[in-house]
Amino acid sequence: MMRGMNMLVLMVLLGAAIRSCSAQTTHVVGDSLGWVVPPAGAIAYSTWAANETFVVGDTLVFNFTTGKDDVAQVTKAAYDSCNSTNPISRWTNGPASITLNQSGEYFFISTYDRRCSLGEKLAINVSTASAPAPAPTTTPTPPAASAPTPATTTTPTRSPVTYTVGDGVGWNVLVNTTQAYELWAANKTFMVGDILVFNFVNGTQNVAEVTKSAYDSCNTTSTISVYTVPPVRITLTTPGEHFYTSTYPDRCSLGQKLAITVNAASAPAPTPTTTPTPPAASAPAPATASATAPTRSPVTYTVGDGVGWNVLVNTTQAYELWAANKTFMVGDILVFNFVNGTQNVAEVTKSAYESCNTTSTISIYTVPPVRITLTTAGEHFYTSTYPDRCSLGQKLAINVTGSSAATPSPSPAATTPSTPSPSSATPPSSTATPPSTSTSPPPPSTTTTPSPTGSATPPSPGNSAASLSVTGLFPGMLSVAIMLLY
Numbered sequence: 001m002m003r004g005m006n007m008l009v010l011m012v013l014l015g016a017a018i019r020s021c022s023a024q025t026t027h028v029v030g031d032s033l034g035w036v037v038p039p040a041g042a043i044a045y046s047t048w049a050a051n052e053t054f055v056v057g058d059t060l061v062f063n064f065t066t067g068k069d070d071v072a073q074v075t076k077a078a079y080d081s082c083n084s085t086n087p088i089s090r091w092t093n094g095p096a097s098i099t100l101n102q103s104g105e106y107f108f109i110s111t112y113d114r115r116c117s118l119g120e121k122l123a124i125n126v127s128t129a130s131a132p133a134p135a136p137t138t139t140p141t142p143p144a145a146s147a148p149t150p151a152t153t154t155t156p157t158r159s160p161v162t163y164t165v166g167d168g169v170g171w172n173v174l175v176n177t178t179q180a181y182e183l184w185a186a187n188k189t190f191m192v193g194d195i196l197v198f199n200f201v202n203g204t205q206n207v208a209e210v211t212k213s214a215y216d217s218c219n220t221t222s223t224i225s226v227y228t229v230p231p232v233r234i235t236l237t238t239p240g241e242h243f244y245t246s247t248y249p250d251r252c253s254l255g256q257k258l259a260i261t262v263n264a265a266s267a268p269a270p271t272p273t274t275t276p277t278p279p280a281a282s283a284p285a286p287a288t289a290s291a292t293a294p295t296r297s298p299v300t301y302t303v304g305d306g307v308g309w310n311v312l313v314n315t316t317q318a319y320e321l322w323a324a325n326k327t328f329m330v331g332d333i334l335v336f337n338f339v340n341g342t343q344n345v346a347e348v349t350k351s352a353y354e355s356c357n358t359t360s361t362i363s364i365y366t367v368p369p370v371r372i373t374l375t376t377a378g379e380h381f382y383t384s385t386y387p388d389r390c391s392l393g394q395k396l397a398i399n400v401t402g403s404s405a406a407t408p409s410p411s412p413a414a415t416t417p418s419t420p421s422p423s424s425a426t427p428p429s430s431t432a433t434p435p436s437t438s439t440s441p442p443p444p445s446t447t448t449t450p451s452p453t454g455s456a457t458p459p460s461p462g463n464s465a466a467s468l469s470v471t472g473l474f475p476g477m478l479s480v481a482i483m484l485l486y
Contacts, residue, residue, distance in 0.1 A: 024057045026097075029122060032167065032392075033311070034063040035071060035094070035110070037118045037342050045122045047170035047199050051231055054126045056103055064094040065387050069120075071096050072111050079107035079123060082116035100126045113341050160193035165258060170199040171207065171232075171246075173254045179305055181258040183318050190262045192239055198232040205256075207232045208247045215243035215259060218252035239264040298331035303396060308337040309345065309370075309384075311392045319396040330377055330402045336370040343394075345370045346385045353381035353397060356390035377402040 029035055030048055038044035062071045072087035090111065091098065100106065103126050110120040165171055166184055198207045209224040226247060227234070236242065245257040303309055304322055336345045347362040364385065365372070374380065383395040 024059065025055075026059045026061060027052055027054065028061045028063065030063075033169070035069060035120065036064070036311075037115050037120050037339050038169070043172050043201065043204075044119065044169055046201050047172070049122060049124050050201055051199050052124075054100060054124050056100055056126060056129045058100050058126070060098045060100065060108075060124075062091070062094065062096040062098070062108075064096070066092065066094045068386070069094065069110055069112055069115070071098075071108050073098070074107050074109055076105065076107055076123075079109060079121060082109060082121070084109060084111035084116065087111065102126070103128045114339075115342075118339060158191070160191070160195065162195040162197060163188065163190070164197045164199060166199075171205055171256070172200060173251055173256050179322070180255055180307055183307075183321050185258060185260050186321050187317060188260075190236060190260045192236055192262060192264050194236045194262070196232075196234045196236065196244075196260075198227070198230065198234070198244075200230045200232075202228075202230055205230075205246055205248060205251070207234070208245055209234075210243050210245060212241060212243055212259075215245060215252075215257060218245065218257070220245060220247040220252060223247065236262045238262065296329070298329070298333065300333040300335060301326065301328070302335045302337065304337075309343055309368075309394070310338060311389055311394050318393055323396060323398050326398075328374060328398045328400045330374055330400060332374045332400070334370075334372045334374065334382075334398075336365070336368065336372070336382075338368050340368055343368075343384055343386060343389070345372070346383055347372075348381050348383055350379060350381055350397075353383060353390075353395060356383070356395070358383060358385040358390065361385065374400045376400065 030038070030045060033044065033048075064071070070090060070092045072084055072090040074084065074087050078084065078086070098108075106124050106126060108122045109116040166181065169180075198205075207227045208220055209226075210220060210222075211224065214220065214222065239262045241259065241261050243257070243259050245252040304319060307318070345365045346358055347364075348358060348360075349362065352358065352360065372382075377400050379397065379399050381395070381397050383390040386394075
Protein backbone atom coordinates (compact mmCIF):
# COMPACT_ATOMS: atom_id res chain seq x y z
CA MET A 1 0.00 0.00 0.00
CA MET A 2 2.75 2.39 1.07
CA ARG A 3 4.81 1.48 -1.97
CA GLY A 4 1.83 2.23 -4.25
CA MET A 5 1.40 5.67 -2.67
CA ASN A 6 5.09 6.39 -3.16
CA MET A 7 4.88 5.48 -6.84
CA LEU A 8 1.86 7.80 -7.22
CA VAL A 9 3.84 10.67 -5.66
CA LEU A 10 6.73 9.91 -7.99
CA MET A 11 4.48 10.06 -11.06
CA VAL A 12 3.01 13.39 -9.94
CA LEU A 13 6.49 14.86 -9.44
CA LEU A 14 7.63 13.60 -12.82
CA GLY A 15 4.57 15.02 -14.59
CA ALA A 16 5.05 18.41 -12.93
CA ALA A 17 8.71 18.50 -13.95
CA ILE A 18 7.89 17.68 -17.57
CA ARG A 19 5.15 20.34 -17.70
CA SER A 20 7.59 22.90 -16.27
CA CYS A 21 10.17 22.08 -18.93
CA SER A 22 7.70 22.10 -21.80
CA ALA A 23 6.43 25.57 -20.85
CA GLN A 24 9.78 27.17 -21.59
CA THR A 25 10.08 29.06 -24.88
CA THR A 26 13.10 30.24 -26.84
CA HIS A 27 12.65 33.70 -28.40
CA VAL A 28 15.06 34.67 -31.20
CA VAL A 29 15.33 38.45 -30.79
CA GLY A 30 14.22 40.19 -33.98
CA ASP A 31 13.55 36.82 -35.64
CA SER A 32 15.38 36.79 -39.00
CA LEU A 33 16.54 40.40 -38.53
CA GLY A 34 18.88 39.31 -35.74
CA TRP A 35 20.61 41.69 -33.31
CA VAL A 36 21.70 44.61 -35.50
CA VAL A 37 21.11 48.30 -36.05
CA PRO A 38 17.57 47.92 -37.44
CA PRO A 39 16.60 49.75 -40.65
CA ALA A 40 13.49 51.19 -38.96
CA GLY A 41 15.18 52.26 -35.72
CA ALA A 42 14.13 51.18 -32.21
CA ILE A 43 10.55 50.58 -33.36
CA ALA A 44 11.69 47.29 -34.94
CA TYR A 45 12.51 45.65 -31.60
CA SER A 46 9.64 47.24 -29.67
CA THR A 47 7.26 45.94 -32.36
CA TRP A 48 8.83 42.49 -32.15
CA ALA A 49 8.53 42.42 -28.34
CA ALA A 50 4.94 43.68 -28.38
CA ASN A 51 3.86 40.49 -30.12
CA GLU A 52 5.71 38.09 -27.83
CA THR A 53 4.81 36.77 -24.35
CA PHE A 54 7.76 36.34 -21.98
CA VAL A 55 7.58 34.20 -18.82
CA VAL A 56 10.12 33.13 -16.22
CA GLY A 57 12.22 30.28 -17.61
CA ASP A 58 12.10 31.48 -21.21
CA THR A 59 15.32 32.12 -23.14
CA LEU A 60 16.29 35.09 -25.32
CA VAL A 61 18.72 34.42 -28.18
CA PHE A 62 20.61 37.39 -29.62
CA ASN A 63 22.16 36.57 -33.00
CA PHE A 64 25.27 38.63 -33.79
CA THR A 65 28.84 38.09 -34.95
CA THR A 66 31.44 37.68 -32.21
CA GLY A 67 33.82 40.63 -32.17
CA LYS A 68 31.43 42.82 -34.17
CA ASP A 69 28.71 43.37 -31.57
CA ASP A 70 27.57 42.49 -28.05
CA VAL A 71 24.51 42.62 -25.80
CA ALA A 72 24.36 44.17 -22.32
CA GLN A 73 21.65 44.07 -19.68
CA VAL A 74 21.26 47.53 -18.14
CA THR A 75 18.97 49.51 -15.86
CA LYS A 76 15.97 51.42 -17.21
CA ALA A 77 17.79 54.74 -16.76
CA ALA A 78 20.82 53.44 -18.70
CA TYR A 79 18.49 52.05 -21.38
CA ASP A 80 16.67 55.37 -21.80
CA SER A 81 19.94 57.34 -22.01
CA CYS A 82 21.93 54.65 -23.90
CA ASN A 83 24.56 54.70 -21.15
CA SER A 84 26.66 51.51 -21.29
CA THR A 85 29.37 52.45 -18.80
CA ASN A 86 28.07 50.26 -15.97
CA PRO A 87 26.02 47.32 -17.31
CA ILE A 88 24.42 44.67 -15.10
CA SER A 89 25.73 41.89 -17.37
CA ARG A 90 27.40 41.76 -20.77
CA TRP A 91 27.68 39.02 -23.38
CA THR A 92 30.31 39.25 -26.12
CA ASN A 93 30.06 35.89 -27.89
CA GLY A 94 27.31 35.45 -30.42
CA PRO A 95 24.79 33.97 -30.47
CA ALA A 96 24.11 34.93 -26.83
CA SER A 97 21.47 32.90 -24.95
CA ILE A 98 20.00 34.58 -21.86
CA THR A 99 17.60 32.79 -19.51
CA LEU A 100 14.92 34.96 -17.92
CA ASN A 101 15.11 33.74 -14.32
CA GLN A 102 12.85 36.27 -12.63
CA SER A 103 9.78 38.35 -13.41
CA GLY A 104 9.81 42.09 -14.08
CA GLU A 105 11.28 44.44 -16.65
CA TYR A 106 14.47 43.66 -18.55
CA PHE A 107 16.47 46.14 -20.64
CA PHE A 108 19.13 45.21 -23.21
CA ILE A 109 21.35 47.38 -25.44
CA SER A 110 24.46 47.12 -27.61
CA THR A 111 27.52 48.84 -26.15
CA TYR A 112 29.19 49.25 -29.56
CA ASP A 113 29.58 52.75 -31.01
CA ARG A 114 26.21 54.53 -31.38
CA ARG A 115 24.22 51.35 -31.90
CA CYS A 116 21.91 51.88 -28.95
CA SER A 117 20.97 55.40 -30.04
CA LEU A 118 20.38 54.06 -33.56
CA GLY A 119 17.81 51.58 -32.26
CA GLU A 120 19.73 48.46 -31.21
CA LYS A 121 17.93 48.17 -27.86
CA LEU A 122 15.23 45.94 -26.41
CA ALA A 123 12.87 46.31 -23.43
CA ILE A 124 10.63 43.43 -22.32
CA ASN A 125 8.34 42.57 -19.41
CA VAL A 126 8.57 39.06 -17.96
CA SER A 127 5.63 37.52 -16.11
CA THR A 128 5.71 34.64 -13.64
CA ALA A 129 5.59 31.13 -15.05
CA SER A 130 2.09 30.58 -13.64
CA ALA A 131 0.62 33.59 -15.43
CA PRO A 132 -1.51 32.54 -18.38
CA ALA A 133 -0.48 33.81 -21.80
CA PRO A 134 -2.75 36.63 -22.98
CA ALA A 135 -5.15 35.84 -25.78
CA PRO A 136 -4.16 37.40 -29.09
CA THR A 137 -6.04 40.56 -29.96
CA THR A 138 -8.39 40.10 -32.86
CA THR A 139 -9.81 42.71 -35.14
CA PRO A 140 -12.97 42.64 -37.23
CA THR A 141 -12.76 41.61 -40.84
CA PRO A 142 -13.36 44.63 -43.08
CA PRO A 143 -16.65 44.70 -44.94
CA ALA A 144 -16.56 43.76 -48.61
CA ALA A 145 -17.12 47.34 -49.75
CA SER A 146 -16.57 48.38 -53.34
CA ALA A 147 -14.86 45.13 -54.29
CA PRO A 148 -13.23 45.58 -57.70
CA THR A 149 -14.26 42.10 -58.88
CA PRO A 150 -17.26 40.07 -57.67
CA ALA A 151 -16.35 37.05 -55.57
CA THR A 152 -16.55 33.65 -57.18
CA THR A 153 -16.97 30.20 -55.73
CA THR A 154 -13.55 29.09 -56.92
CA THR A 155 -11.72 27.28 -54.13
CA PRO A 156 -7.99 27.97 -53.74
CA THR A 157 -5.79 24.99 -54.44
CA ARG A 158 -3.66 25.62 -51.36
CA SER A 159 -4.35 26.24 -47.68
CA PRO A 160 -4.72 29.87 -46.51
CA VAL A 161 -1.43 31.62 -45.76
CA THR A 162 -0.82 34.16 -43.00
CA TYR A 163 1.47 37.00 -44.14
CA THR A 164 3.13 39.28 -41.59
CA VAL A 165 3.34 42.61 -43.41
CA GLY A 166 6.98 43.75 -43.52
CA ASP A 167 8.01 40.56 -41.70
CA GLY A 168 10.26 41.42 -38.72
CA VAL A 169 10.31 45.15 -39.47
CA GLY A 170 6.57 45.50 -38.95
CA TRP A 171 4.21 48.26 -40.11
CA ASN A 172 6.01 51.59 -39.97
CA VAL A 173 7.74 54.36 -41.91
CA LEU A 174 10.98 52.67 -42.96
CA VAL A 175 14.04 54.87 -43.35
CA ASN A 176 12.27 57.43 -45.52
CA THR A 177 11.57 54.92 -48.27
CA THR A 178 8.55 54.77 -50.52
CA GLN A 179 9.22 51.26 -51.84
CA ALA A 180 9.70 48.98 -48.81
CA TYR A 181 6.23 47.45 -48.82
CA GLU A 182 6.14 47.38 -52.60
CA LEU A 183 9.30 45.24 -52.51
CA TRP A 184 7.88 43.08 -49.72
CA ALA A 185 4.72 42.26 -51.70
CA ALA A 186 6.36 41.94 -55.11
CA ASN A 187 6.96 38.18 -55.15
CA LYS A 188 4.05 37.01 -53.04
CA THR A 189 0.78 35.47 -54.23
CA PHE A 190 -2.30 36.55 -52.25
CA MET A 191 -5.50 34.51 -52.41
CA VAL A 192 -8.98 34.64 -50.88
CA GLY A 193 -8.75 33.21 -47.36
CA ASP A 194 -5.21 34.45 -46.71
CA ILE A 195 -4.59 36.68 -43.68
CA LEU A 196 -2.54 39.89 -43.41
CA VAL A 197 -1.03 40.68 -40.01
CA PHE A 198 0.09 44.26 -39.34
CA ASN A 199 2.42 44.56 -36.32
CA PHE A 200 2.96 47.94 -34.66
CA VAL A 201 3.10 49.55 -31.22
CA ASN A 202 -0.35 50.47 -29.92
CA GLY A 203 -1.04 54.19 -30.22
CA THR A 204 1.73 54.88 -32.74
CA GLN A 205 0.08 53.60 -35.94
CA ASN A 206 -3.10 52.31 -37.48
CA VAL A 207 -4.14 50.45 -40.63
CA ALA A 208 -6.69 51.86 -43.04
CA GLU A 209 -8.13 50.12 -46.08
CA VAL A 210 -8.79 52.71 -48.78
CA THR A 211 -9.78 52.98 -52.43
CA LYS A 212 -7.22 53.05 -55.24
CA SER A 213 -7.68 56.78 -55.81
CA ALA A 214 -7.22 57.50 -52.09
CA TYR A 215 -4.14 55.27 -52.08
CA ASP A 216 -2.58 57.00 -55.11
CA SER A 217 -3.26 60.50 -53.72
CA CYS A 218 -2.61 59.59 -50.04
CA ASN A 219 -6.01 61.07 -49.16
CA THR A 220 -7.20 59.35 -45.96
CA THR A 221 -10.17 61.58 -45.15
CA SER A 222 -12.48 58.81 -46.33
CA THR A 223 -11.62 55.17 -45.64
CA ILE A 224 -13.24 51.75 -46.09
CA SER A 225 -12.07 50.44 -42.71
CA VAL A 226 -9.67 51.56 -39.98
CA TYR A 227 -7.99 49.25 -37.44
CA THR A 228 -6.21 50.65 -34.38
CA VAL A 229 -5.38 47.77 -32.01
CA PRO A 230 -2.32 45.64 -32.88
CA PRO A 231 -1.68 43.08 -34.07
CA VAL A 232 -4.23 43.79 -36.80
CA ARG A 233 -5.39 40.63 -38.59
CA ILE A 234 -7.28 41.12 -41.86
CA THR A 235 -8.74 38.13 -43.69
CA LEU A 236 -8.85 38.61 -47.46
CA THR A 237 -12.44 37.76 -48.31
CA THR A 238 -12.77 39.14 -51.85
CA PRO A 239 -10.57 38.91 -54.95
CA GLY A 240 -9.24 41.99 -56.71
CA GLU A 241 -7.05 44.91 -55.66
CA HIS A 242 -6.77 45.94 -52.01
CA PHE A 243 -5.06 49.08 -50.74
CA TYR A 244 -3.82 49.83 -47.22
CA THR A 245 -2.10 52.79 -45.57
CA SER A 246 -1.98 54.71 -42.27
CA THR A 247 -4.11 57.75 -41.48
CA TYR A 248 -1.39 59.26 -39.27
CA PRO A 249 0.05 62.49 -40.74
CA ASP A 250 2.49 62.06 -43.66
CA ARG A 251 2.80 58.30 -43.16
CA CYS A 252 1.32 57.45 -46.56
CA SER A 253 3.48 59.92 -48.49
CA LEU A 254 6.57 58.57 -46.67
CA GLY A 255 5.88 55.06 -47.97
CA GLN A 256 3.70 53.43 -45.32
CA LYS A 257 1.32 51.98 -47.89
CA LEU A 258 0.63 48.53 -49.31
CA ALA A 259 -1.14 47.51 -52.53
CA ILE A 260 -1.89 43.87 -53.27
CA THR A 261 -3.94 41.86 -55.76
CA VAL A 262 -5.96 38.99 -54.32
CA ASN A 263 -6.65 36.01 -56.55
CA ALA A 264 -9.58 33.63 -56.15
CA ALA A 265 -7.93 30.91 -58.26
CA SER A 266 -4.59 29.16 -58.07
CA ALA A 267 -2.92 31.34 -60.69
CA PRO A 268 -0.62 33.96 -59.14
CA ALA A 269 -1.65 37.60 -59.55
CA PRO A 270 0.91 40.41 -59.81
CA THR A 271 1.03 43.25 -57.29
CA PRO A 272 -0.82 46.33 -58.65
CA THR A 273 1.21 49.37 -59.64
CA THR A 274 0.21 52.64 -61.21
CA THR A 275 2.87 52.49 -63.94
CA PRO A 276 3.92 48.84 -64.38
CA THR A 277 6.99 48.24 -66.49
CA PRO A 278 8.03 44.56 -66.56
CA PRO A 279 11.76 43.83 -66.75
CA ALA A 280 13.26 42.09 -69.76
CA ALA A 281 13.29 38.31 -69.60
CA SER A 282 17.05 38.07 -69.91
CA ALA A 283 19.99 40.40 -70.02
CA PRO A 284 21.61 41.04 -73.42
CA ALA A 285 25.31 40.63 -73.89
CA PRO A 286 27.31 43.25 -71.95
CA ALA A 287 28.43 46.27 -73.93
CA THR A 288 32.09 46.58 -74.77
CA ALA A 289 34.36 49.23 -73.32
CA SER A 290 34.55 50.95 -76.66
CA ALA A 291 30.79 51.49 -76.94
CA THR A 292 29.29 54.78 -78.06
CA ALA A 293 29.33 57.55 -75.46
CA PRO A 294 26.03 58.04 -73.60
CA THR A 295 23.58 60.57 -75.00
CA ARG A 296 22.23 61.66 -71.60
CA SER A 297 23.81 63.24 -68.56
CA PRO A 298 25.15 60.90 -65.83
CA VAL A 299 22.60 59.83 -63.24
CA THR A 300 23.23 59.28 -59.52
CA TYR A 301 21.43 56.22 -58.15
CA THR A 302 20.98 55.72 -54.40
CA VAL A 303 21.09 51.94 -53.99
CA GLY A 304 17.87 50.77 -52.35
CA ASP A 305 16.64 54.37 -52.31
CA GLY A 306 15.58 55.30 -48.76
CA VAL A 307 16.01 51.75 -47.46
CA GLY A 308 19.77 52.03 -47.88
CA TRP A 309 22.32 49.21 -48.02
CA ASN A 310 21.34 46.53 -45.53
CA VAL A 311 19.72 43.13 -45.05
CA LEU A 312 16.11 43.96 -45.95
CA VAL A 313 12.91 42.50 -44.55
CA ASN A 314 13.84 38.86 -44.82
CA THR A 315 14.05 38.96 -48.62
CA THR A 316 16.82 37.86 -50.96
CA GLN A 317 15.52 39.81 -53.94
CA ALA A 318 15.15 43.40 -52.73
CA TYR A 319 18.13 44.83 -54.65
CA GLU A 320 17.38 42.70 -57.69
CA LEU A 321 13.91 44.26 -57.80
CA TRP A 322 15.33 47.74 -57.18
CA ALA A 323 17.68 47.45 -60.19
CA ALA A 324 15.27 45.63 -62.51
CA ASN A 325 13.87 48.65 -64.41
CA LYS A 326 16.85 50.97 -64.25
CA THR A 327 19.31 51.73 -67.04
CA PHE A 328 22.91 52.07 -65.90
CA MET A 329 25.45 53.79 -68.16
CA VAL A 330 29.12 54.66 -68.06
CA GLY A 331 29.49 57.83 -66.00
CA ASP A 332 26.56 57.08 -63.65
CA ILE A 333 27.18 56.97 -59.91
CA LEU A 334 26.03 54.42 -57.32
CA VAL A 335 25.59 55.66 -53.73
CA PHE A 336 25.49 53.07 -50.91
CA ASN A 337 24.09 54.45 -47.63
CA PHE A 338 24.68 52.59 -44.34
CA VAL A 339 25.70 53.22 -40.73
CA ASN A 340 29.47 53.42 -40.35
CA GLY A 341 30.92 50.26 -38.82
CA THR A 342 27.88 48.10 -39.51
CA GLN A 343 28.35 47.37 -43.23
CA ASN A 344 30.71 47.68 -46.17
CA VAL A 345 30.53 47.45 -49.96
CA ALA A 346 32.64 44.98 -51.92
CA GLU A 347 32.88 44.71 -55.70
CA VAL A 348 33.36 41.06 -56.64
CA THR A 349 33.44 38.79 -59.67
CA LYS A 350 30.32 37.08 -60.98
CA SER A 351 31.36 33.68 -59.61
CA ALA A 352 32.05 35.19 -56.17
CA TYR A 353 28.67 36.95 -56.31
CA GLU A 354 26.75 33.78 -57.13
CA SER A 355 28.53 31.68 -54.49
CA CYS A 356 28.66 34.49 -51.89
CA ASN A 357 32.41 33.92 -51.54
CA THR A 358 33.99 37.18 -50.35
CA THR A 359 37.46 35.89 -49.52
CA SER A 360 38.80 37.60 -52.66
CA THR A 361 37.35 40.93 -53.79
CA ILE A 362 38.03 43.51 -56.50
CA SER A 363 37.50 46.50 -54.19
CA ILE A 364 36.16 47.15 -50.67
CA TYR A 365 34.68 50.43 -49.39
CA THR A 366 34.06 50.93 -45.68
CA VAL A 367 33.22 54.60 -45.07
CA PRO A 368 29.65 55.72 -45.91
CA PRO A 369 28.19 57.10 -48.00
CA VAL A 370 30.11 55.06 -50.58
CA ARG A 371 30.04 56.67 -54.04
CA ILE A 372 31.14 54.47 -56.95
CA THR A 373 31.43 55.93 -60.45
CA LEU A 374 30.72 53.39 -63.18
CA THR A 375 33.71 53.78 -65.48
CA THR A 376 33.47 50.60 -67.57
CA ALA A 377 30.67 48.90 -69.46
CA GLY A 378 29.59 45.36 -68.69
CA GLU A 379 28.37 43.48 -65.64
CA HIS A 380 29.21 44.71 -62.13
CA PHE A 381 28.58 42.79 -58.91
CA TYR A 382 28.46 44.15 -55.34
CA THR A 383 27.87 42.62 -51.92
CA SER A 384 28.97 42.94 -48.28
CA THR A 385 31.80 40.94 -46.74
CA TYR A 386 30.09 40.90 -43.33
CA PRO A 387 29.04 37.35 -42.32
CA ASP A 388 25.92 35.96 -44.01
CA ARG A 389 24.93 39.34 -45.51
CA CYS A 390 25.34 38.13 -49.09
CA SER A 391 23.32 34.94 -48.57
CA LEU A 392 20.58 36.99 -46.87
CA GLY A 393 20.19 39.13 -49.99
CA GLN A 394 22.59 42.06 -49.51
CA LYS A 395 23.89 41.83 -53.06
CA LEU A 396 23.46 43.86 -56.24
CA ALA A 397 24.10 42.92 -59.88
CA ILE A 398 23.85 45.51 -62.66
CA ASN A 399 24.67 45.74 -66.37
CA VAL A 400 26.34 48.96 -67.49
CA THR A 401 26.09 50.11 -71.10
CA GLY A 402 28.03 52.81 -72.87
CA SER A 403 25.20 53.71 -75.26
CA SER A 404 21.79 55.28 -74.86
CA ALA A 405 20.02 51.95 -75.42
CA ALA A 406 18.28 50.66 -72.31
CA THR A 407 19.96 47.58 -70.88
CA PRO A 408 18.31 45.74 -67.99
CA SER A 409 20.30 44.53 -65.01
CA PRO A 410 21.70 40.99 -65.19
CA SER A 411 19.57 38.34 -63.55
CA PRO A 412 21.80 35.92 -61.61
CA ALA A 413 20.91 32.26 -61.98
CA ALA A 414 18.16 30.84 -59.78
CA THR A 415 17.16 34.22 -58.35
CA THR A 416 14.81 35.58 -61.03
CA PRO A 417 11.68 37.03 -59.33
CA SER A 418 8.41 35.34 -60.16
CA THR A 419 6.50 38.58 -60.79
CA PRO A 420 7.33 41.86 -62.48
CA SER A 421 9.13 44.45 -60.43
CA PRO A 422 6.97 47.17 -58.92
CA SER A 423 9.73 49.72 -59.15
CA SER A 424 9.22 52.83 -61.22
CA ALA A 425 11.10 52.97 -64.51
CA THR A 426 12.05 56.59 -63.94
CA PRO A 427 15.52 56.78 -62.34
CA PRO A 428 15.74 58.80 -59.12
CA SER A 429 16.84 62.40 -59.38
CA SER A 430 20.41 63.09 -58.53
CA THR A 431 19.22 65.83 -56.19
CA ALA A 432 17.73 63.17 -53.92
CA THR A 433 21.16 61.73 -53.15
CA PRO A 434 22.31 62.28 -49.55
CA PRO A 435 25.20 64.71 -49.19
CA SER A 436 28.59 63.21 -49.56
CA THR A 437 31.85 64.30 -48.07
CA SER A 438 33.74 63.04 -51.06
CA THR A 439 33.12 62.72 -54.77
CA SER A 440 35.05 59.50 -55.04
CA PRO A 441 34.97 56.31 -52.98
CA PRO A 442 37.50 55.76 -50.22
CA PRO A 443 40.51 53.71 -51.31
CA PRO A 444 39.93 49.96 -51.11
CA SER A 445 41.12 48.38 -47.94
CA THR A 446 41.83 44.72 -47.47
CA THR A 447 42.85 45.06 -43.83
CA THR A 448 39.41 46.15 -42.72
CA THR A 449 37.53 43.24 -44.26
CA PRO A 450 35.52 41.54 -41.50
CA SER A 451 36.18 37.86 -41.18
CA PRO A 452 33.10 35.77 -41.81
CA THR A 453 34.50 32.87 -39.84
CA GLY A 454 34.79 32.15 -36.19
CA SER A 455 31.19 32.74 -35.21
CA ALA A 456 28.87 30.15 -33.82
CA THR A 457 26.01 29.00 -35.97
CA PRO A 458 22.89 30.87 -34.82
CA PRO A 459 19.70 28.99 -34.13
CA SER A 460 17.03 28.88 -36.78
CA PRO A 461 14.98 32.11 -36.64
CA GLY A 462 11.29 32.09 -35.97
CA ASN A 463 8.66 33.82 -33.89
CA SER A 464 9.16 31.28 -31.10
CA ALA A 465 10.31 27.69 -30.74
CA ALA A 466 9.17 25.61 -27.77
CA SER A 467 12.08 23.92 -26.06
CA LEU A 468 11.76 20.78 -23.94
CA SER A 469 14.83 20.03 -21.88
CA VAL A 470 14.66 16.97 -19.65
CA THR A 471 18.40 16.21 -19.61
CA GLY A 472 19.38 15.18 -16.11
CA LEU A 473 15.74 14.82 -15.03
CA PHE A 474 15.49 11.02 -14.79
CA PRO A 475 18.66 10.43 -12.65
CA GLY A 476 17.19 12.85 -10.10
CA MET A 477 13.77 11.23 -10.25
CA LEU A 478 15.39 7.78 -9.84
CA SER A 479 17.09 8.94 -6.65
CA VAL A 480 13.76 10.22 -5.28
CA ALA A 481 12.10 6.93 -6.22
CA ILE A 482 14.70 4.85 -4.37
CA MET A 483 14.33 6.99 -1.26
CA LEU A 484 10.53 6.72 -1.33
CA LEU A 485 10.53 2.97 -1.92
CA TYR A 486 12.89 2.19 0.92
